[in-house]
Amino acid sequence: xxxxxxxxxxxxxxxxxxxxxxxxxxxxxxxxxxxxxxxxxxxxxxxxxxxxxxxxxxxxxxxxxxxxxxxxxxxxxxxxxxxxxxxxxxxxxxxxxxxxxxxxxxxxxxxxxxxxxxxxxxxxxxxxxxxxxxxxxxxxxxxxxxxxxxxxxxxxxxxxxxxxxxxxxxxxxxxxxxxxxxxxxxxxxxxxxxxxxxxxxxxxxxxxxxxxxxxxxxxxxxxxxxxxxxxxxxxxxxxxxxxxxxxxxxxxxxxxxxxxxxxxxxxxxxxxxxxxxxxxxxxxxxxxxxxxxxxxxxx
Amino acid sequence: xxxxxxxxxxxxxxxxxxxxxxxxxxxxxxxxxxxxxxxxxxxxxxxxxxxxxxxxxxxxxxxxxxxxxxxxxxxxxxxxxxxxxxxxxxxxxxxxxxxxxxxxxxxxxxxxxxxxxxxxxxxxxxxxxxxxxxxxxxxxxxxxxxxxxxxxxxxxxxxxxxxxxxxxxxxxxxxxxxxxxxxxxxxxxxxxxxxxxxxxxxxxxxxxxxxxxxxxxxxxxxxxxx
Numbered sequence: 001x002x003x004x005x006x007x008x009x010x011x012x013x014x015x016x017x018x019x020x021x022x023x024x025x026x027x028x029x030x031x032x033x034x035x036x037x038x039x040x041x042x043x044x045x046x047x048x049x050x051x052x053x054x055x056x057x058x059x060x061x062x063x064x065x066x067x068x069x070x071x072x073x074x075x076x077x078x079x080x081x082x083x084x085x086x087x088x089x090x091x092x093x094x095x096x097x098x099x100x101x102x103x104x105x106x107x108x109x110x111x112x113x114x115x116x117x118x119x120x121x122x123x124x125x126x127x128x129x130x131x132x133x134x135x136x137x138x139x140x141x142x143x144x145x146x147x148x149x150x151x152x153x154x155x156x157x158x159x160x161x162x163x164x165x166x167x168x169x170x171x172x173x174x175x176x177x178x179x180x181x182x183x184x185x186x187x188x189x190x191x192x193x194x195x196x197x198x199x200x201x202x203x204x205x206x207x208x209x210x211x212x213x214x215x216x217x218x219x220x221x222x223x224x225x226x227x228x229x230x231x232x233x234x235x236x237x238x239x240x241x242x243x244x245x246x247x248x249x250x251x252x253x254x255x256x257x258x259x260x261x262x263x264x265x266x267x268x269x270x271x272x273x274x275x276x277x278x279x280x281x282x283x284x285x286x287x288x289x290x291x292x293x294x295x296x297x298x299x
Numbered sequence: 300x301x302x303x304x305x306x307x308x309x310x311x312x313x314x315x316x317x318x319x320x321x322x323x324x325x326x327x328x329x330x331x332x333x334x335x336x337x338x339x340x341x342x343x344x345x346x347x348x349x350x351x352x353x354x355x356x357x358x359x360x361x362x363x364x365x366x367x368x369x370x371x372x373x374x375x376x377x378x379x380x381x382x383x384x385x386x387x388x389x390x391x392x393x394x395x396x397x398x399x400x401x402x403x404x405x406x407x408x409x410x411x412x413x414x415x416x417x418x419x420x421x422x423x424x425x426x427x428x429x430x431x432x433x434x435x436x437x438x439x440x441x442x443x444x445x446x447x448x449x450x451x452x453x454x455x456x457x458x459x460x461x462x463x464x465x466x467x468x469x470x471x472x473x474x475x476x477x478x479x480x481x482x483x484x485x486x487x488x489x490x491x492x493x494x495x496x497x498x499x500x501x502x503x504x505x506x507x508x509x510x511x512x513x514x515x516x517x518x519x520x521x522x523x524x525x
Binding site for chain 2: 251252255257270271272274276285286290
């Protein structure tokens with residue numbers, strides 16, 4: 001089944017409330033996906049600064065030593081901020097270089113996200129517990145996208161939880177399942193050099209969008225192309241550094257509802273997820289049409 | 300009229316009350332505190348009137364018998380699914396599969412309905428004042444679907460003996476669905492449905508669609524294809 005919730009704040013005066021508004025949205029989707037949960041938050045982008053979110057199950061993992069090793073190799077200061085099983089590394093660097101350094105490391109570390117404003121946190125467990133563990137309610141930022149998972153095609157693991165990030169600042173959550181992800185994933189690995197970390201079909205969708213963006217498409221154009229290249233059933237919610245987009249497959253089996261006011265755009269699997277948002281009673285509420293790309297910001 | 304606050308009482312208590320399982324002389328109810336919960340006012344069995352003041356989630360008014368239910372908001376997937384009799388009216392929009400498999404009664408949607416409205420309907424009358432999504436009246440067996448707006452692709456795909464009245468345009472008809480002549484009895488039938496739904500649309504502006512009956516039986520000419 002799975003549940004999706006996304007909140008994009010149009011009014012910067014509301015950035016401080018992002019986590020507080022977003023957490024009840026995701027929690028409300030708990031019975032659509034109680035296995036695991038994850039969320040992406042876009043916050044605090046700094047010009048020329050990169051952020052990498054990493055995961056390690058070992059509570060004693062020495063993140064400071066990792067940051068120092070990276071700093072020594074790359075020749076820039078690297079700071080580290082620990083949140084539960086995750087850590088965010090910050091440096092004045094290119095996110096791709098930091099990612100490449102981490103991919104060379106042996107044993108490899110699990111990279112949750114890379115970019116300039118994106119941070120992704122995900123874990124096994126009830127959505128409420130996952131949100132609390134990372135202090136999501138206190139987070140500020142411009143937009144957040146989350147997912148509650150009821151696993152169907154791959155194991156219940158932290159890595160298998162959504163959102164997925166495969167290129168700088170892009171993240172994707174997915175309700176549904178793809179039927180041609182092996183073929184598309186193989187092609188992206190061999191022909192486009194996209195690196196996948198899991199067997200998950202949704203990661204392939206994220207990789208596909210990353211490849212299209214790298215080829216110069218806007219996120220809206222990349223999603224248009226996905227309509228013909230990705231086979232299966234899906235509702236996607238996608239975040240970029242300053243944009244937010246939603247797409248349903250042409251049959252639209254999987255639910256989705258959108259709401260918009262002057263202050264925000266919100267998307268969820270069901271209306272009840274949006275019911276607590278300020279001003280929702282006056283919001284424009286509608287169901288996204290099948291095979292139609294909806295996007296906001298610089299998407 | 301009895302007021303029920305769902306936020307305070309919880310879904311099960313509200314439904315038990317509406318279903319008359321706690322002894323009911325009251326015949327009119329108003330439910331507040333709605334936030335898109337599922338299965339609100341499902342399984343009602345008696346001729347009571349219920350006003351739901353807000354948005355509801357999946358399967359609202361499912362299996363309804365005799366009750367008259369008004370939703371002052373939008374409805375989620377499967378509104379009035381398998382309704383047997385009575386009236387369900389949503390003042391906003393309805394999500395997918397509104398009126399699915401319903402056997403009788405009247406379902407009125409003041410706004411738009413999304414995909415698969417009236418899927419496998421078995422005798423219900425549905426009047427949509429706005430437009431409907433794709434594959435509406437898919438495998439519809441009996442009853443009438445009135446659409447005052449437009450219909451998306453695949454209208455009436457694999458339809459049996461349900462009748463479709465459409466005022467706007469169909470983006471595409473489904474397999475075995477064809478336009479049919481609008482005779483006097485159809486104009487009269489449609490006028491009755493529009494009046495029951497409180498619509499002032501003119502029956503003369505509608506076209507009728509139904510089954511070409513080409514999918515009913517196996518054609519022996521096709522035997523070589525198997």
